[in-house]
Amino acid sequence: MSGVLDHTMIRVGDLEESLEWYQTNLNYEEKGRWEADTFTNVYIGPEEMHEDGAMLELTENHDTDEYDVGDAWGHIAVRVPEDELEEAYQELMDNGVEDYRDPESCSYNYAFVKDPDGHEIEIVKRDPELGARWSLDHTMIRVEDADEALGFWTRKFEYQHTGRWESDSFANYFVKPEDAADEAMAVELTYNYDGRSYEMGDAWGHLAVRADDLSDYWETLMEREADDYRDPESCDNNYAFTTDPDGHEIEILERDFDADSLFPA
Incomplete structure (x- = not known):
């Protein structure tokens, strides 16, 4: 049993402002x-996407334009070639994107907008071989019990624990399908030690x-x-949802890239 990560929904x-932002800044x-x-749902992503690459789904509800970001979700991460971090960040600044956490403040390892x-x-x-510029690299979620969260992804979904980073106050763990391409998106589980x-x-x-088969x-x-x-059945057999131990929703769906629409008919 193996399922590549298909998209992250925000x-x-x-909607039109968000589309313009992602089209202008991330191409x-x-x-x-x-x-x-x-509501309206729109899938977006780089023009040149790997077949195992993930998309971003933008959802606009017609009855509200205000949302609470909360702190259970952390971020999405996008890739740039190893030697282009500062250049890519400066491009965003030149486009008028707000300076949130620049490369220097992150020891030139990453940056945030x-x-x-x-x-x-x-x-x-x-590495440029690991996917198109600005392609989705991972989505970070915060978890209250690292062992439980890792167990959930490795047992329920047969994901592989692909990496970790331990600091004095928190740890990051990365998981994705064992047979997924390098270009596939991963899930980053962040566990803060302070409980x-x-x-x-x-x-x-x-x-x-x-x-491959939703029912199975x-x-x-x-x-x-x-x-x-x-x-x-409750979703007209087009998709389904489960949740992880921390309440993050996980959609399960089939995908026919040859269909007229990526959305169910």
Whole structure:
């Protein structure tokens, strides 16, 4: 059982403003759009995406333009070539992006900006072979029990623990499918040692995992005692949702890239 990470969904107050921001600053393009009565979903990502690469899903609810970012979700991270961190950050500054955490303040290892709704975006240095410039590298979520969170991803989803970084006050753990391409997005689990709890907020939506067969994948998750949050039948057999031990929502879906739309008919 293996499911590559398909997308990360975030909620935005002004869809057209957000689209312009990501298209102007990260050179993202619109991959697909779904118009519903009460909301609009748009998939975006780099023009040259690897087949295992992840997209960003922007959701605009028609009845509100205000969201609480909370602190249970941390950031999405985008890649730039190893020798282009400062250049890439300066490009963003020249575009008028707010100076949030520049490369110098991060020891020239990474940098951070924010999108119009306050979602944090980390810029990380990667080998150019590991994906297109600005492609999604990982999504960071905060967890209250590192052992439980790692157990969830490695047992329920058969993800591989691919790396860790320990500091004096926190640790970061990276997981993704064992057979996923290097270009695939990872999940970064951040565990703070001080025992704090987190507020989920509503500005972040979910992570999505792509399944070859939704029904079989869901059945395996249920056998492994994953949370039965929204089963396939309740979602017209187009997708389903479970949650991790900290309440982060995880969508399970099939994907037909040859279909007329990336969204279910």
